[in-house]
Amino acid sequence: MKRLIQAALPPAVLFGLVILAWHFAVVGFAIKAFLVPKPLSVLTAVIDGRGELLQAVGLTAGAALSGFASSLLIGTFIACLFSQSGMIRRSCYPYAIFLQTVPIIAIAPLIVVWFGAGVGSVVLVSFIISLFPIITNGTTGLLAIDSDLLDLFRLYHASRWQVLWKLRLPHSVPFLVTGARTSSGLAVVGAIVGEFFAGYQAEKHGLGYVIMQAAGFSQTDRLFAAVLASTFLGIAIFGLSTIVGSTVLRRWSDSQ
């Protein structure tokens, strides 16, 4: 409990100070509300728009989690393929890097052109952006096996499949956890970017669409509320993956 307070108190105090500074800056310099709203009006926007915001958070969270889950599954699968053949690895890895380096914002419109507006495209953008960390970390974990351990499996005539399933995959779990932690944050970014472009035809709107719309109408308080909600969503998903990850690691890791 004491440790919790020690950890939570300083950032909470800082948060309060920043909010105060923000408020007095807006009031003191007479900044127009459509440029920077007062903290209080952001709070009002959150409360007034809570129905819309909650729904948006729910939709975006759903898309981000679907994108994250599919990148975890497919990324692990691709890493397994990479671990089995140096040929596949060498020929495909440059294109995996492509996933990392292509500006997602540049290809998101293309995805909408190809796959249409809607949840599917949003999930796809989220999937693409969160795939790479899983592939690299997974591949590293699958390949960085102590040679004595490989010898042990060879001594007992383990099949390729047994080596993958009973040695390489379990060994790569801590690496995948690290990758997943990075991916989870990216998946939220991907979902919101996806919604910028693909979120407008549905009846219900995700956070990305709310952000675009609020910006378009200069509803800065609503925009701030949506940004705030996106941030909390990101923190929540990152926190979730960290908690799940460290629970898994407690079982896996060599050190205490």
Add this chain to the structure above:
Amino acid sequence: MSLSVGRGELISLVGPSGCGKSTLLRMIAGLMAPTGGSLSVQAGSVNDSRTAFVFQDSNLLPWRTVFDNIRLPLELRGVPFDQQQVAVEESLKLIGLKPTDATKRPRMLSGGMRMRVSLARALVTQPKLLLLDEPFAALDDLLRQLLNEELLRIWTEQHWTGLFVTHNVAEAVFLSQRVLVMSKSPGTFIADIAVPFAHPREPELRSTLEFAKLTGEVSRCLREVAR
């Protein structure tokens, strides 16, 4: 180089670093192919699944419990689970681990305990040939002596053929029936010293004059080789 080991013999290999002791052991285990010459092992030929290997590091899978680590060789061979269970329990008892240790994970164990688990994993396959590559090198001296005694007790019970690579002369003499001294590259045997002490050997053997004379002889050989 030629080496013949009788069935049920326990032999130690000593020699300076880099003389190829470990390489020889790995070739016998089928983990490395000889670059020239031939190698045949009769107590279960090369690549026979009745050969077990104990590595210098305990080499346990950290995500598996002690029980799951020990049953690994049987699992890889497709032995049914209930038979695995019986074999692991026997192996645990043999190596002096408590049944409550079975659910622990390697990180919760001391170095000596980990090495015991590693030995249990090798013995669970009921090997005909046991190859040990400096298994106790990382342990403190007392622990090493205790594990030597355990290993010898198990050997007298089970009589597998054993090849033990070590840097420790006292360990080599205490454990084996013959000590082979290897010279630096090209690796050849320069001495084959018989150890005449009867079994079972008691810990007190180490403080006898005969023991000291033998370790002295082995050390002298080693010193010549190292020059």
